[in-house]
Amino acid sequence: MTDPIVRVRDVVHDFGRTRALDGVSLDVPGGIVYGLLGPNGAGKTTLIRVLSTLLRPAAGHVEVAGVDVIADPTAARMRIGLAGQFAAVDAYLTGRENVEMVGRLYGLRGAAARARAAEVLDRFGLGDAADRRVATYSGGMRRRLDLAASLVGRPQVMFLDEPTTGIDPRSRMDVWELVEDLVRGGTTVLLTTQYLEEADRLADRIAVIDVGRIVSEGTADELKARVASTVLEVHVPEADRARAAELLTGVAGEAPATDTAGTALRVPARDGGATLVAAVRALSDAGITPDDVALHRPTLDDAFLALTGDPATHAPTPTGRTRRGRRGRRATEEVAP
Amino acid sequence: MTAATGTPATGAPSGAAAPLRGRITPLDAVRDAVVIGRRNLLRVVRLPQLLLFATVQPVMFLILFTYVFGGAIEGALPPAAAGEYLNWLVPGLMIQVSAFGSGQTALGLVEDLEKGVVDRFRSLPMARSAVLAGRTGADLARNAVVIGLMVLVGALLGFRYQTSFPRFLAGYLLALGFAHALSWVMATVGLLVRTPEAVQSAVFLPVFPLVFASSVFLPTATMPSWLRAFADHQPLTVVTNSLRGLMLGEGALPPGQVLADQVLRSGLWIAGIVLVFAPLAIRAYRRVAT
Numbered sequence: 001m002t003d004p005i006v007r008v009r010d011v012v013h014d015f016g017r018t019r020a021l022d023g024v025s026l027d028v029p030g031g032i033v034y035g036l037l038g039p040n041g042a043g044k045t046t047l048i049r050v051l052s053t054l055l056r057p058a059a060g061h062v063e064v065a066g067v068d069v070i071a072d073p074t075a076a077r078m079r080i081g082l083a084g085q086f087a088a089v090d091a092y093l094t095g096r097e098n099v100e101m102v103g104r105l106y107g108l109r110g111a112a113a114r115a116r117a118a119e120v121l122d123r124f125g126l127g128d129a130a131d132r133r134v135a136t137y138s139g140g141m142r143r144r145l146d147l148a149a150s151l152v153g154r155p156q157v158m159f160l161d162e163p164t165t166g167i168d169p170r171s172r173m174d175v176w177e178l179v180e181d182l183v184r185g186g187t188t189v190l191l192t193t194q195y196l197e198e199a200d201r202l203a204d205r206i207a208v209i210d211v212g213r214i215v216s217e218g219t220a221d222e223l224k225a226r227v228a229s230t231v232l233e234v235h236v237p238e239a240d241r242a243r244a245a246e247l248l249t250g251v252a253g254e255a256p257a258t259d260t261a262g263t264a265l266r267v268p269a270r271d272g273g274a275t276l277v278a279a280v281r282a283l284s285d286a287g288i289t290p291d292d293v294a295l296h297r298p299t300l301d302d303a304f305l306a307l308t309g310d311p312a313t314h315a316p317t318p319t320g321r322t323r324r325g326r327r328g329r330r331a332t333e334e335v336a337p
Numbered sequence: 338m339t340a341a342t343g344t345p346a347t348g349a350p351s352g353a354a355a356p357l358r359g360r361i362t363p364l365d366a367v368r369d370a371v372v373i374g375r376r377n378l379l380r381v382v383r384l385p386q387l388l389l390f391a392t393v394q395p396v397m398f399l400i401l402f403t404y405v406f407g408g409a410i411e412g413a414l415p416p417a418a419a420g421e422y423l424n425w426l427v428p429g430l431m432i433q434v435s436a437f438g439s440g441q442t443a444l445g446l447v448e449d450l451e452k453g454v455v456d457r458f459r460s461l462p463m464a465r466s467a468v469l470a471g472r473t474g475a476d477l478a479r480n481a482v483v484i485g486l487m488v489l490v491g492a493l494l495g496f497r498y499q500t501s502f503p504r505f506l507a508g509y510l511l512a513l514g515f516a517h518a519l520s521w522v523m524a525t526v527g528l529l530v531r532t533p534e535a536v537q538s539a540v541f542l543p544v545f546p547l548v549f550a551s552s553v554f555l556p557t558a559t560m561p562s563w564l565r566a567f568a569d570h571q572p573l574t575v576v577t578n579s580l581r582g583l584m585l586g587e588g589a590l591p592p593g594q595v596l597a598d599q600v601l602r603s604g605l606w607i608a609g610i611v612l613v614f615a616p617l618a619i620r621a622y623r624r625v626a627t
């Protein structure tokens with residue numbers, strides 16, 4: 001692996017009595033989307049503020065694009081772009097004026113600033129609205145304008161704090177495309193999000209942060225594999241349940257769990273499809289015909305909930321996919337074989 | 338949305354793009370301050386009601402004080418006022434406008450802090466001084482317009498300088514210099530209190546008594562001696578007296594005062610306030626994020 005473009009070592013920061021960052025270390029390889037995933041108050045924004053020179057940490061070392069951020073913030077600022085948690089655009093200026101102003105503050109002058117602003121605005125689908133005041137923009141347009149402004153200085157690393165919070169699904173997908181496009185062009189993007197789907201879809205690597213600590217780091221698949229294996233779920237008629245549980249124990253090497261409704265038996269499917277075939281064969285040999293058999297791959301939700309805090313304090317998310325995934329791991333009771 | 342997903346981003350550097358700026362030079366700092374100042378002025382131009390409200394208030398003072406108190410006070414004025422309270426009042430109101438208007442500096446900064454605009458600026462490779470310089474600079478321009486409009490209305494109602502146009506102009510510039518100095522004070526206040534509500538009280542509480550316990554509206558001669566001791570020496574009185582001396586003639590000064598001396602003192606006050614509060618404001622700005 002090449003040198004990481006963002007290198008964070010043992011960063012600690014306190015707000016009064018609150019320890020917002022508690023010894024954070026991470027490496028972000030260049031040219032990827034890196035996701036910081038964590039619940040409210042985990043310290044995501046604080047970390048972004050440290051990385052983007054807004055906050056001097058109490059302790060630790062931070063390097064961005066080869067520059068020591070704490071020792072030389074100005075040099076770091078020349079290489080980064082920041083879009084904060086809330087769009088920082090001026091409502092009484094036009095979109096063009098907003099972007100041009102930021103360009104000038106990066107050191108672009110006159111015609112170059114104008115040309116660059118026009119280019120970025122077009123790129124973000126704001127060409128037609130460029131000369132309207134931002135006060136007339138929708139939330140999604142403001143967010144895109146904010147991203148456009150943070151991009152105008154051609155940063156090597158972009159920091160995006162919850163870039164899709166508070167915008168509709170259509171605008172969210174637009175932002176995703178823009179981020180993917182940026183990365184194709186060589187920019188490294190470090191973004192925070194509370195949306196697991198977003199991290200799963202967008203981030204090449206993810207760090208899960210909770211109460212100021214990185215609790216896990218890796219690709220989405222690695223995170224999922226780390227906390228949960230694929231689960232085999234078998235539904236059998238009531239009468240066969242005890243016998244089926246026994247057989248599944250033989251196949252999986254572990255007693256099945258059942259959900260609270262008591263209709264499904266679950267065992268970890270360590271060998272995926274092979275486990276499924278073996279289970280079906282064992283059941284069929286014993287004359288049991290299952291009503292339903294399914295393999296459930298763990299979701300990032302499972303990983304997230306397992307990694308961050310006490311799962312009992314997390315309200316279940318309303319998607320069926322999520323609930324099924326969680327039930328596989330958590331809301332289970334042992335069934336005597 | 339026109340984002341063409343097949344092509345590489347126009348915005349992204351391939352490998353290490355050379356930063357547009359190396360180090361930030363003093364010239365860059367001036368450029369940045371102008372960029373920020375222009376942005377702040379655009380707000381005033383785009384929301385002209387701001388300027389209107391800022392002007393209406395002193396004009397109201399002008400009209401009320403002239404017609405309500407004028408008659409009772411005119412007899413107590415020095416002859417240099419040519420028997421017109423309006424002549425006496427306009428230079429005072431220039432300082433009153435400066436004092437109340439300086440709160441706008443604090444409010445503007447607090448608004449930018451709250452909206453995250455200051456965060457954006459702080460993440461850019463721009464001069465650290467530019468946000469404050471651009472703010473106080475734009476406020477200077479705004480004050481120039483508001484004070485100018487107020488004087489214009491005063492002239493329509495009958496205000497006449499009694500000296501010469503250059504002297505009147507010198508007084509106008511002195512008032513602007515004082516307004517600028519107060520902007521730095523209020524920039525510091527805004528960066529320390531950081532909420533609009535707190536700014537309202539932090540500005541109003543000290544400014545209101547300072548304006549009244551001065552020669553802005555009335556001569557200090559009839560104040561009780563303990564108040565007068567304060568009123569005669571505080572900067573609002575010193576600068577107001579200088580303005581009157583410049584616009585109405587030396588005779589407008591309290592007995593025993595010399596115009597050149599008052600103007601010098603005014604200059605010293607302005608310089609002193611800037612020298613103390615500009616560094617304080619810059620320090621508060623640096624600490625604002627932590």
Ligand SMILES: Nc1ncnc2c1ncn2[C@@H]1O[C@H](COP(=O)(O)OP(=O)(O)OP(=O)(O)O)[C@@H](O)[C@H]1O
Nearest residue numbers: 015018019020038039040041042043044045046047
């Ligand atoms: N300026 C501040 N003063 C005091 N405490 C703060 C400040 N900023 C953050 N904190 C605290 O630090 C912790 C981390 O906050 P941070 O904003 O980094 O979390 P986050 O992960 O961004 O949360 P969210 O998802 O809600 O945006 C929280 O406990 C928060 O209350």
Ligand SMILES: [Mg+2]
Nearest residue numbers: 044045046085
């Ligand atoms: Mg946050």
